[in-house]
Amino acid sequence: MTAAISHFDIDAIRAEFPILQQQIEGNPLVYLDNAATTQKPKAVIQAITNYYTQCNANVHRGAHHLADEATRRFEQARDTVAAFIRANDRSEVIWTSGTTEAINIVANGIGQRLQPGDEVLVTEMEHHANLVTWQQACKRSGASLKVAPIHDNGALDTAAFTRLLTDNTKLVALPHVSNALGTVNPVKTLTAEAHAKGALVLIDGAQGIAHGGVDVSDIGCDFYAFSGHKLFGPTGVGVLWGKKAVLQDWPVWQTGGEMIARVTYQESTWGELPNRLEAGTPNIAGVIGLAAAIDWFNQFDLTAVQAHERRLLDYATEQAHSFDGLQIVGTAADKIGVFSFLLEGSHPADVGFLLDKQGIAIRTGSHCAQPLMQRLGVPGTARASFSVYNTLQEVDALFIALKKARQMLA
Amino acid sequence: MNLPGYEDIIEDLAFFDDWEQRYQYIIDLGKSIPKLAAEQKTDELLVPGCQSKVWLLSHTKDGVLQFQADSDAVIVNGLLAIVLAAYHNQTPARILAFDIDDYFQTLDLERHISPTRGNGLRAIVAKIQGLAKQAQS
Ligand SMILES: Cc1ncc(COP(=O)(O)O)c(C=O)c1O
Numbered sequence: 001m002t003a004a005i006s007h008f009d010i011d012a013i014r015a016e017f018p019i020l021q022q023q024i025e026g027n028p029l030v031y032l033d034n035a036a037t038t039q040k041p042k043a044v045i046q047a048i049t050n051y052y053t054q055c056n057a058n059v060h061r062g063a064h065h066l067a068d069e070a071t072r073r074f075e076q077a078r079d080t081v082a083a084f085i086r087a088n089d090r091s092e093v094i095w096t097s098g099t100t101e102a103i104n105i106v107a108n109g110i111g112q113r114l115q116p117g118d119e120v121l122v123t124e125m126e127h128h129a130n131l132v133t134w135q136q137a138c139k140r141s142g143a144s145l146k147v148a149p150i151h152d153n154g155a156l157d158t159a160a161f162t163r164l165l166t167d168n169t170k171l172v173a174l175p176h177v178s179n180a181l182g183t184v185n186p187v188k189t190l191t192a193e194a195h196a197k198g199a200l201v202l203i204d205g206a207q208g209i210a211h212g213g214v215d216v217s218d219i220g221c222d223f224y225a226f227s228g229h230k231l232f233g234p235t236g237v238g239v240l241w242g243k244k245a246v247l248q249d250w251p252v253w254q255t256g257g258e259m260i261a262r263v264t265y266q267e268s269t270w271g272e273l274p275n276r277l278e279a280g281t282p283n284i285a286g287v288i289g290l291a292a293a294i295d296w297f298n299q300f301d302l303t304a305v306q307a308h309e310r311r312l313l314d315y316a317t318e319q320a321h322s323f324d325g326l327q328i329v330g331t332a333a334d335k336i337g338v339f340s341f342l343l344e345g346s347h348p349a350d351v352g353f354l355l356d357k358q359g360i361a362i363r364t365g366s367h368c369a370q371p372l373m374q375r376l377g378v379p380g381t382a383r384a385s386f387s388v389y390n391t392l393q394e395v396d397a398l399f400i401a402l403k404k405a406r407q408m409l410a
Numbered sequence: 411m412n413l414p415g416y417e418d419i420i421e422d423l424a425f426f427d428d429w430e431q432r433y434q435y436i437i438d439l440g441k442s443i444p445k446l447a448a449e450q451k452t453d454e455l456l457v458p459g460c461q462s463k464v465w466l467l468s469h470t471k472d473g474v475l476q477f478q479a480d481s482d483a484v485i486v487n488g489l490l491a492i493v494l495a496a497y498h499n500q501t502p503a504r505i506l507a508f509d510i511d512d513y514f515q516t517l518d519l520e521r522h523i524s525p526t527r528g529n530g531l532r533a534i535v536a537k538i539q540g541l542a543k544q545a546q547s
Contacts, residue, residue, distance in 0.1 A: 025429070346484070347462050347482050347483035347484065349461045349462045349483040349485070349486070350437075350483050350484050350485050350486075353485055354433065354485075357429050357433065364461065365461050379462075379463075379482060380461070404430075408430070408433065408434055408437060409437060409484060
């Protein structure tokens with residue numbers, strides 16, 4: 001871990017990201033696609049390299065020095081994650097390949113218990129990972145999928161959400177933060193409401209985690225899912241956190257090595273948490289890289305990070321208001337990190353392409369939320385999304401590039 | 411349908427030396443190609459695999475294939491005009507013999523046609539080639 005940066009020094013932060021130092025088609029790279037994936041600081045790249053150069057070995061099994069060291073770093077990472085999200089118990093942290101797999105572990109488990117008449121409640125702002133999974137689990141079991149509507153500004157219609165909660169609701173799945181709109185959901189109060197009806201609650205934290213300050217104990221949810229790659233960590237690793245009381249007899253996901261207690265040719269018994277939900281050789285380098293990412297992130301004063309991100313979003317919003325023909329998509333009062341928009345008369349794909357030509361990386365399309373785009377009546381959006389290393393100058397660069405795009409498309 | 415010939419496009423694009431002029435040309439091309447009427451834009455004509463919607467309409471006349479294409483994104487429309495410049499009003503044999511990759515390379519637009527790029531131009535080309543094969547047999 002590098003020495004703590006006590007004040008918020010943006011140049012020092014940027015210097016830690018080798019990838020940000022490049023030029024795209026002769027322009028400095030302006031990376032504004034952080035909701036898709038964040039870039040990786042040197043500390044993360046180094047941790048992965050160190051693992052492969054110093055202690056690559058399979059975990060939990062070798063009787064040798066390297067295996068011990070690999071296992072130590074691997075299990076220490078579990079402690080790092082547990083502390084980061086304020087879990088009560090390290091065995092509640094299950095390594096997955098990402099948010100998607102984490103959601104599927106929950107869906108697989110609850111899917112076996114769902115019956116006709118049961119209900120699963122999601123929202124209109126779901127990423128496909130937290131929609132298709134439930135839709136299919138409902139189809140298989142005969143349960144019904146209920147969808148809590150949003151207001152036109154992208155905020156959840158909490159009154160409708162409350163009405164849709166019934167005694168038949170077995171599970172509520174909703175995003176902490178919407179990847180397409182940036183809407184922050186009041187997950188703590190919604191969780192309490194769902195619990196009052198006896199439903200389990202899963203929070204899709206893919207976007208929520210990246211902004212820090214997640215406290216699963218305070219939220220009170222039963223499951224929280226996130227991906228390492230949106231938190232400065234590597235791809236291919238993520239976390240399913242679940243309350244021990246819920247997870248300890250959760251239906252197993254994959255079967256194979258590591259997750260068993262005893263095996264005969266005809267029968268097997270399952271191991272304890274967390275192993276029972278972690279079959280096979282895990283993504284050891286990924287796990288170690290994710291812990292390094294959290295250590296790296298933890299060196300900052302969270303209030304300063306959040307204030308910086310807020311400043312970026314506020315500044316972009318302010319610029320947008322004086323930019324002719326720009327419509328912001330998603331204007332919920334509680335919003336973070338995401339600036340989704342349309343240029344009047346232009347397809348987002350055209351806008352994205354012309355920004356790319358100017359070195360500005362944004363995402364265009366439906367953001368894995370096709371039903372949400374239909375609900376909003378848009379063909380998709382252009383989305384700039386911010387992270388700690390972005391600067392106000394980059395927001396300026398975005399708008400300069402947008403001006404050129406607008407002029408070319410006019 | 412009034413499209414520039416592909417030799418014209420090669421000549422025009424070679425004339426520009428910065429990306430802005432090149433893409434302004436493509437955008438203007440995209441705006442100038444005839445649009446499909448709303449009722450022609452049916453789901454059957456939709457070519458899957460594009461971020462923007464692309465419709466391709468074709469028919470055979472006197473042994474040549476004729477195409478009309480439309481997209482809700484203007485740069486894609488311009489690229490479609492460039493593709494159709496090569497294929498429109500051609501015999502199936504000519505269509506199948508035409509080296510589209512070489513054409514796009516000459517235009518310095520190969521990134522648009524590369525199989526890794528998800529804008530679906532490749533899907534359009536495959537569709538057109540498939541239609542040419544059908545027409546041949
Ligand atoms: C809100 C949300 N949920 C789920 C996912 C899926 O994450 P992953 O693809 O890392 O599994 C994403 C990532 O795009 C997301 O933004």
